[in-house]
Amino acid sequence: MQTKKLSWIVLFTLSIVWGSSFILMKRGLEAYSSDEVAALRISIAFLFLLPLQLKHHKIDLKKYFFGLILMGVFGNLIPAFLFTKAETQISSSLAGMLNALTPLFTILVGFLWLKISPTKQQVYGIIVALVSAVFLMVFESGNDMFRNIQYSLLLVVATLFYAISVNGIRKYLNGLSSVTATVWAFTFTGPIALIYLFGFTEFTTHLAQSPKALPSLAYIGILAIVGTALSVILYNVLIRSSGAVFASSCTYLIPVVAVFWGIFDGETVNLMQILSIGAIILSVYLINRD
Secondary structure: OHHHHHHHHHHHHHHHHHHOHHHHHHHHOOOOOHHHHHHHHHHHHHHHHHHHHHHHOOOOHHHHHHHHHHHHHHHHHHHHHHHHHHOOOOOHHHHHHHHHHHHHHHHHHHHHHHOOOOOHHHHHHHHHHHHHHHHHHHOOOOOOHHHHHHHHHHHHHHHHHHHHHHHHHHHHOOOOOHHHHHHHHHHHHHHHHHHHHHHHOOHHHHHHHOOOHHHHHHHHHHHHHHHHHHHHHHHHHHHHHHOHHHHHHHHHOHHHHHHHHHHHOOOOOOHHHHHHHHHHHHHHHHHHOO
16 A cells, blocks of 8 residues: 555656646757757756766676666667657647647557457547647647647657557566666767767757757756656656556646746637647556556
8 A cells, every 4th residue: 555655656656747848949059959958958968967887887787787768768778869859849848738648559459469458448548649649739729730730749759659668668677676777778868869969950059059058958857867867767667667657647647737837928729729738648547447
């Protein structure tokens, strides 16, 4: 009972933190390009975790290599770039709402890859969620329909990658502590992000010239340390203690928090989108119901 209570506390905390990450990305984009925000996010998280390598450097790298790559690349590196690119054209509210597809893809990936058969109820939930996601993309305000769908699909791909990572962590990293797994995952992706940031972007130019460079960097720092490094550790704890599907269900609250921040920031959320995200959250409930 105590473990279950703790799992719900971690789930709620992650929902609040990750629900706020979309507005933090938006603030970072005020001074930096989407690639720079993503690379900074991974780089700062890597540098923050780097001192922990001293304590967590002894692992069977051959045994855990594949799982760590899945976690680092599919769970962090690629989605970071996809989300920031999408947010250059769509609202942070919509980004948060589409993130709710993660547990649905977790079920699908588990079925296709790990041969975990979904129940009939879960299949219904997946269908409802996917249809609702289409409505979310189509009824986004401010852009033409094609552009909405085009950039929203980047987020759909990102949530699919999250699902691959979640299942990979469950399958390949059971023997590693959450901190060790996180430190090593960023050890692989952090140097890549740093090389890309300083070798292939105009980060230093924007840092020197943009009037919002320092505030945006501070927002990205919060996103990297709290919303990425520390949260990934908690997420791994949750996956191991409560399972991949339960862990991915923090998407119950993530869109609510994201929409709250979006409205607070002056974004428009229409009735159809509210109904659609309500349907997605209902579908998430269905796939987790015993």
